[in-house]
Amino acid sequence: QVQLVESGGGLVQAGGSLRLSCAASGRTFSSYAMGWFRQAPGKEREFVAAIIWSDSTTYYTDSVKGRFTISRDAAKNTLYLQMKSLRPEDTAVYYCAASKVVREGSSCPLWYEYWGQGTQVTVTS
Numbered sequence: 001q002v003q004l005v006e007s008g009g010g011l012v013q014a015g016g017s018l019r020l021s022c023a024a025s026g027r028t029f030s031s032y033a034m035g036w037f038r039q040a041p042g043k044e045r046e047f048v049a050a051i052i053w054s055d056s057t058t059y060y061t062d063s064v065k066g067r068f069t070i071s072r073d074a075a076k077n078t079l080y081l082q083m084k085s086l087r088p089e090d091t092a093v094y095y096c097a098a099s100k101v102v103r104e105g106s107s108c109p110l111w112y113e114y115w116g117q118g119t120q121v122t123v124t125s
Contacts, residue, residue, distance in 0.1 A: 002026035002114040004096045009119030016086050016123070022079040022096030022116055029053045029077065033099040033106040036070060036081045038092035038121075045095070049081060050106035059105050064090075086123045093118040 008020040020036070035050035049070040050059045058070050069082040079096055097112035 002098060004098060004114055004116035006094065006096050006116045006119040009094060009121045011122045011124065012086055014087055014123055014125050017082070017084045018086065018121060020081040020083070020094055020096075020119060020121075022081075024077045024079060024096075024098065029098060030074075031100070031102070033102045033111075034072060034079045035097045035099070035106055035112060036079075037095045037097060037109055037112075038090075039095070039118075040092040043092075045109050047107040047109065048094070051079070052102050052106070054102075059107060061107070083121070086121075088123045088125045091121060091123050093120050 003025045005023045012018055030053055032053045033050055034053055036048040037045050038048050039045040047061050048064055049068055051070045051072055067085045071080045095118045096116040098114040099112045
């Protein structure tokens with residue numbers, strides 16, 4: 001059974017940084033795509049970043065390019081999202097997700113079979 005557990009969310013001022021972690025368990029993820037999504041109140045869940053586990057190819061939505069970095073530690077089976085220069089509009093619940101099928105961009109939430117419970121990120125101005 002696949003389990004994804006996020007941590008690292010919190011309250012931060014604009015311009016600050018946070019690092020989210022997602023501990024993955026239940027199987028080998030070497031053939032998977034792993035992603036971060038976020039959902040703000042009243043809005044749809046949106047793609048933030050994704051990584052192809054096998055070769056570390058990464059994808060980002062335009063609004064976070066240059067500020068966020070997705071990475072993974074294969075030995076620890078852990079996914080990360082380093083977030084810098086945070087803005088109030090980054091406020092959302094952030095979710096980790098895993099997809100058995102690797103697709104170009106890996107940006108559609110419907111492609112992901114497994115989801116974590118989410119971690120809240122709040123950025124104050």
